[in-house]
Amino acid sequence: MxxxxxxxxxxxxxxxxxxxxxxxxxxxxxxxxxxxxxxxxxxxxxxxxxxxxxxxxxxxxFKMRGAASAALRLSPPEREKGLATHSSGNHAQAVALTAQILGVPAYIVMPHDAPRVKVAAVEGYGATITYCENTPQDRQRTLDAVVAKTGAAFIHPFNxxxxxxxxxxxxxxxxxxxxxxxxxxxxxxxxxxxxxxxxxxxxxxxxxxxxxxxxxxxxxxxxxxxxxxxxxxxxxxxxxxxxxxxxxxxxxxxxxxxxxxxxxxxxxxxxxxxxxxxxxxxxxxxxxxxxxxxxxxxxxxxxxxxxxxxxxxxxxxxxxxxxxx
Amino acid sequence: MxxxxxxxxxxxxxxxxxxxxxxxxxxxxxxxxxxxxxxxxxxxxxxxxxxxxxxxxxxxxFKMRGAASAALRLSPPEREKGLATHSSGNHAQAVALTAQILGVPAYIVMPHDAPRVKVAAVEGYGATITYCENTPQDRQRTLDAVVAKTGAAFIHPFNxxxxxxxxxxxxxxxxxxxxxxxxxxxxxxxxxxxxxxxxxxxxxxxxxxxxxxxxxxxxxxxxxxxxxxxxxxxxxxxxxxxxxxxxxxxxxxxxxxxxxxxxxxxxxxxxxxxxxxxxxxxxxxxxxxxxxxxxxxxxxxxxxxxxxxxxxxxxxxxxxxxxxx
Structure with a gap:
């Protein structure tokens, strides 16, 4: 990098x-x-x-800008464990491509009914997708489990x-x-x-x-x-x-x-x-x-x-x- | 101009x-x-x-390039009488806008079943539209009549x-x-x-x-x-x-x-x-x-x-x- x-x-x-x-x-x-x-x-x-x-x-x-900026603020040991987020949209692709450029894993939580093209795009950047129910509660629960298991850093979409x-x-x-x-x-x-x-x-x-x-x-x-x-x-x-x-x-x-x-x-x-x-x-x-x-x-x-x-x-x-x- | x-x-x-x-x-x-x-x-x-x-x-x-190049090769008296062509496509719009920039009339022959958006675009550049049947013969006949009546110069779409x-x-x-x-x-x-x-x-x-x-x-x-x-x-x-x-x-x-x-x-x-x-x-x-x-x-x-x-x-x-x- x-x-x-x-x-x-x-x-x-x-x-x-x-x-x-x-x-x-x-x-x-x-x-x-x-x-x-x-x-x-x-x-x-x-x-x-x-x-x-x-x-x-x-x-x-534009989401690429924020994802890169957030990822570059992680310490190298944090970064090595990968990036994680929940999104079925542009932020998911941004985190996935940022991780690919950094050479670290990406873990994306998406609802199982996310559009096929969006899933394909995220997979195309080499990210691992974990599917969840399309509710805020299950999305967060699934993300927490992914982070707990992998040690990846959560990149919030905006806050x-x-x-x-x-x-x-x-x-x-x-x-x-x-x-x-x-x-x-x-x-x-x-x-x-x-x-x-x-x-x-x-x-x-x-x-x-x-x-x-x-x-x-x-x-x-x-x-x-x-x-x-x-x-x-x-x-x-x-x-x-x-x-x-x-x-x-x-x-x-x-x-x-x-x-x-x-x-x-x-x-x-x-x-x-x-x-x-x-x-x-x-x-x-x-x-x-x-x-x-x-x-x-x-x-x-x-x-x-x-x-x-x-x-x-x-x-x-x-x-x-x-x-x- | x-x-x-x-x-x-x-x-x-x-x-x-x-x-x-x-x-x-x-x-x-x-x-x-x-x-x-x-x-x-x-x-x-x-x-x-x-x-x-x-x-x-x-x-x-790109048709704008050819229409302008052809129109600029007319003598000023020729140009004054206007530009004419038959087209329902991009060449029609190109001739119409070229004429508008030159401040001369444009006469466009279009089939009466041409898409509404294309008619509107040509009209938007201030051209006069004459409708014809959607056959090569009637298109040419109608164009010949327009040219005979107005003295406008025919701008061929390509040849x-x-x-x-x-x-x-x-x-x-x-x-x-x-x-x-x-x-x-x-x-x-x-x-x-x-x-x-x-x-x-x-x-x-x-x-x-x-x-x-x-x-x-x-x-x-x-x-x-x-x-x-x-x-x-x-x-x-x-x-x-x-x-x-x-x-x-x-x-x-x-x-x-x-x-x-x-x-x-x-x-x-x-x-x-x-x-x-x-x-x-x-x-x-x-x-x-x-x-x-x-x-x-x-x-x-x-x-x-x-x-x-x-x-x-x-x-x-x-x-x-x-x-x-």
């Missing part, structure tokens, strides 16, 4: 130097993804939209300062690679790893931009958490944006509460329409969760008129046999 | 200087599209594949040296933007405008690359034409690669016969599988016609093993409601 920078565990929210070191350290694990602009979408929104294309990232999503520092690097690159001065940086919010990291990166590296979140109305726990000042839960998980169903964690909530002034909510119809606009106009493949910030820009044009808006396109892992159009 | 280079009509196949001038002249009409590489597809093919992404081109396809010179500029950029020395440049072949232009550009600007074509087996007229030494026709037009149904023209055939040593044919199943690989691995949207060269690379690995292969990804205009997967 060609990495030569030692990253230490983070006991509090990463500072500016932490983010710079993180970005340097995870280079062997990530692509520098392009920032794209599209004339049609600019015209449609009345804003200047700059898309950071993490759908082109390794494993097809971990190492993960947050990794996710922050997408916005760092967006800011560095954008000639225009950004007014707003937008990210979707599920567990809040990306949004909290984006808020820190924007605070540290942008001249003036604010960080705003965007969320499906059907799982609007983060918007409600921001309003109430405490972590709220979702009663439903019915959204096409399957990456955004999770509630916030205490670490991500604390950062978001302090640094994110606004979380916009959008309908399912608006998410699907925005996803389709990106496919048809930009000719790039994004997953539904990824379309939520653009949906918000198009839903609330008065907030964005004339602004320069960076948008993190989070991922492109979609089952082309089951499209929501 | 910001163009300052006069292009003259071409009475024979464009030479090296013609291509350089053409590329300079059409700058206001085109994007410089990126060249992308994908580790999964390299591994899958055993070759180094460099994809020139004309799916990101204006109007979503025109101006168009060929324009299409050549995609391969010129591919060669210029690629650090590796290319062994082969691949393009799909329908009427042969792109393949003949690519062959010229590769001959003039590449150190050693050959140009190879790729074609659906169901409409393999170009492969048969190369074998027989004369222009052959298709008996069927049953292919998912709807941009490649046309036969060669005399101008495109002459260049291809001289400059293209090999045209590979692939099945419908192989085309659809290759399209899906690009969607899933590269996270970019390509249309079926565009997947034909990659299908050939994967079908005939022995021809490509260890080679560096440039592939023109021709376009991304696909109806996401009617995918072939």
């Amino acid at each position: 060609p990495n030569s920078i030692d990253l230490l565990p983070l006991w509090e929210a990463p500072n500016q130097a932490d983010l710079l070191l993180t970005h340097e350290a995870i280079q062997p694990f990530i692509h520098r993804t392009p920032v794209l602009e599209n004339a049609s979408l600019n015209a449609m929104s009345g804003a200047k939209l700059l898309f950071k294309c993490e759908n082109f990232q390794k494993i097809g999503a 971990d300062y190492g993960v947050i520092a990794g996710q922050a690097t997408a916005a760092m690159e967006l800011i560095a690679d954008t000639k225009a001065v950004l007014d707003v940086v937008m990210a979707p919010v599920g567990g809040g790893g990306l949004l909290s990291g984006t808020a820190l990166a924007t605070r540290y590296f942008s001249l003036q931009a604010e960080t705003w979140g965007a969320e499906p109305r059907n799982v609007d726990d983060a918007a409600r958490s921001l309003a109430s000042g405490q972590i709220e839960s979702n009663v439903s998980n019915q959204t096409v944006a399957d990456g955004l169903r999770t509630n916030l964690g205490d670490k991500t909530f604390a950062i978001i509460h302090k640094r994110v002034p606004r979380i916009l909510v959008v309908s399912e119809r608006e998410i699907i329409a925005a996803m389709r606009h990106v496919w048809e106009r930009m000719k790039i493949i994004i997953e539904p969760s990824c379309a939520v910030p653009l949906a918000a820009v198009l839903r609330y044009p008065e907030l964005f008129a004339g602004k320069t808006v960076g948008i993190i396109l989070t991922g492109g892992n979609v089952d082309v046999d089951a499209l929501p159009f | 910001p163009n300052s280079i006069d292009l003259l009509p071409l009475w024979e196949a464009p030479n090296q200087a013609d291509l350089l001038l053409t590329h300079e002249a059409i700058q206001p009409f085109i994007h410089r599209t990126p060249v992308l590489e994908n580790a999964s597809l390299n591994a899958m093919s055993g070759a180094k594949l460099l994809f020139k992404c004309e799916n990101f081109q204006k109007i979503g396809a 025109d040296y101006g168009v060929i010179a324009g299409q050549a500029t995609a391969a010129m950029e591919l060669i210029a933007d690629t650090k590796a020395v290319l062994d082969v440049v691949m393009a799909p072949v329908g009427g042969g405008g792109l393949l003949s232009g690519t062959a010229l550009a590769t001959r003039y600007f590449s150190l050693q690359a050959e140009t190879w074509g790729a074609e659906p087996r169901n409409v393999d007229d170009a492969a048969r034409s190369l074998a027989s030494g004369q222009i052959e026709s298709n008996v069927s037009n049953q292919t998912v690669a709807d941009g490649l149904r046309t036969n060669l023209g005399d101008k495109t055939f002459a260049i291809i016969h001289k400059r293209v040593p090999r045209i590979l044919v692939v099945s419908e199943r192989e085309i659809i599988a290759a399209m899906r690989h690009v969607w899933e691995r590269m996270k970019i949207i390509i249309e079926p016609s565009c997947a034909v060269p990659l299908a050939a690379v994967l079908r005939y690995p022995e021809l490509f093993a260890g080679k560096t292969v440039g592939i023109i990804l021709t376009g991304g205009n696909v109806d996401v409601d009617a995918l072939p997967f």
